[in-house]
Amino acid sequence: MGYGCVSLAWVMLVVMLGLASESCYGLGTFGFHINHRLSDPVKGILGIVHDLPQKGTPQYYAAMTHRDRIFRGRRLAADHLTPLTFDAGNDTYRIPAFGFLYYANVSVGTPPLWFLVALDTGSDLFWLPCNCTRCVPELISRGKIIKLNTYNLDKSSTSNTISCTNSSYCTQRQQCPSSGSSCRYRVDYLSNDTSTRGILVEDVLHLITDDDITDAADTRIIFGCGQVQTGAFQDGGTPNGLFGLGMDNRSVPSVLAKKGLISNSFSMCFGDDGVGRITFGDTGKPDQxxxxxxxxxxxxxxxxxxxxxxxxxxxxxxxxxxxxxxxxxxxxxxxxxxxxxxxxxxxxxxxxxxxxxxxxxxxxxxxxxxxxxxxxxxxxxxxxxxxxxxxxxxxxxxxxxxxxxxxxxxxxxxxxxxxxxxxxxxxxxxxxxxxxxxxxxxxxxxxxxxSYDDVLSNTPPISPSPSPAVSPAVPPAIAVNPVATSSPSINPPNTSFIIKPTFTFIFLLLSLLAIF
Known part of the structure; x- marks a missing residue:
């Protein structure tokens, strides 16, 4: 998402360095589907179709740009391994009602509690709404109340708070009222008084191997228990949490790699229809x-x-x-x-x-x-x-x-x-x-x-022959026609696609997510 001068007070996402769960899984990949908030699957699940700007309208693009501006102020802050993903699977969805970001379903704690978190390669902090004094407990759509889960330390048998004495994670100990106090964090964003603050906690993130066996691969992580969210977070932007995927060594991908669960890499697939995938430990293909x-x-x-x-x-x-x-x-x-x-x-x-x-x-x-x-x-x-x-x-x-x-x-x-x-x-x-x-x-x-096979298979892709009228070095123009009833297929550089010019429906040609 956005970048610029943003004040990051205290600690961002921190994760346990030690291996808390069993280490017999070996290195692999973990994945899950990602979805944009505008994608049809998520709109159907949440029942929010009539509350959103119609796809392709000026209001639709204005809303997406407004959301970009809100978050652009945030802090810039091996093939033998089995990939990992979230317990609910590796699908991701682009969801319009939640800030036009890509989301995945993750589960945390014991018993597991589900959260629809926004995925952001531009930040490192993983935080969830938690013991809230100011956050979004529910959404109202089409007259129906959609309940959103809130993390509660007292209701998870595997939760721990991170104290100010923990020198590895609590970097702003001078802000602690006493040595035994819980370590606090705060992240401020430049736009619209947008921020999240709370305490650092440790609990289990539920993962599975992204293969045919799908073994459990739960691991303990440290994340932000977001007690107060302000600004855009109160207006539908990431109301159920944010999953930072940044390069900092405290982000979840970095922690999974440091624990030896995955290669230090991950992939995100961005589909035309707002549905995609994310896979932890995926280093890609030799021909990429x-x-x-x-x-x-x-x-x-x-x-x-x-x-x-x-x-x-x-x-x-x-x-x-x-x-x-x-x-x-x-x-x-x-x-x-x-x-x-x-x-x-x-x-x-x-x-x-x-x-x-x-x-x-x-x-x-x-x-x-x-x-x-x-x-x-x-x-x-x-x-x-x-x-x-x-x-x-x-x-x-x-x-x-x-x-x-x-x-x-x-x-x-x-x-x-x-x-x-x-x-x-x-x-x-x-x-x-x-x-x-x-x-x-x-x-x-x-x-x-x-598709699953296309994302993870080692089979080389089949590429069409270059058009005889066009040099392979110079791709031809893409013929577009402003109506489609389904998502167009992916077109390699030397092909064209055509959509017929009627205006009963306009397909939005946009890629998938992300978050801050």
Missing amino acids: RKTPFNVDKLHPTYNISITQIVVEDLVADLEFHAIFDSGTSFTYIKDPAYTRLGEMFNSRIKENRHSFQSPESVVPFEYCYDITSQNETIAVPSVNLTMKGGDDYYVTDPIVVVVSEKEGNFFCLGIHKSNSINIIGQNFMTGYKIVFDRENMNLGWKETNC
Whole structure:
């Protein structure tokens, strides 16, 4: 999610270094499905369809951008192993009602209690609503009350508080009223008075092996017992907890690796329909493309270098850094790269530039183009980012399609101008399995449809032959037509897809998550 100067008071997510559970599982991978809050599976489960902005409307994109801005102020803070995942499975879901982030179902404590937590590669803290004085106990949707679980120390037989005497985890002991007091934490965000604070606790996180056997692989972790949530956390943003996936050694992936349960790596798959997967211990495939991380030892993040932007036959040699953040909906780029990409895209578009009827339009994009009933197809220029090391990152869904009664129907290049930091958001991750390989310190990516076999199988993918009319070095334009009744399949760089131009339904071409 967002980045910038954020005050992080006290301790963030900390995890036990010792192996508290049985260590006979060996190193492996653990996974679970991830879902965007806007995905149809989650909307059906939560019954919140009528309470959300309609997919593709200006209000939909305005809401997602608003959520991005709220959280952009947070702190920047081996093949023989069996992968691990959450006890409920490795599916993830993109859920609109909870801040447009990707979520997974995790269980903590004894007996297990379930939480729908947001997944965020941009932060390290794992926290849950706990013994709350200010948090969200329920949501009201379509006249129905949806209860949200709250962690309670007294109701879990395996829970412990972390005291101020614990020098390994309680780094702000000077804030403790006495040596025997519980160690407190606080994380403040720049936007809308958004924060979480509480105490550090230890309990069991329930995991299983992500294979055919699915053995239990529970482990004890230290996390934030969030007693007070403010700002966006009171308005539906991550009301049931946040699962930090950052590079810091206190994040859950780091702890699982340190305990010898997994390789120090994990992957997230971002599907077109808002459904994906996350797998702990997954280092990817030999044929995946990759680029090295730029590591800031003080505030490590998943920061990479882009050396070139290619739009159709136009090439711009621009080197800049960007952070891959599953917690940001759209892609944010600073000038001069933002303007160069936008103008290159604009010069290869045949459709008319959209003229907004109102200067107060809520649509958060600059490069937008009209869709008319006369359009047989819309030729969307291909967009490619060349990464440090030379590997290409083809953006499978560079546009968003907007339906508006006042403005008509149009599509936009899905980027925002940033004043501070470059962020590759969910929309540019669609159609890929992204591997966050902290063991080899590189980012990997590979086209996928997010099916189980496609994500974990070692079978090489079948790639179509390049179009005879197009050089493999220059991918053709993507033909898009603004109506679809189901998610389009993933299209390799040298293919096109067509959606027919009727307006009964507009499919949103966005990628999956993330969180802060």
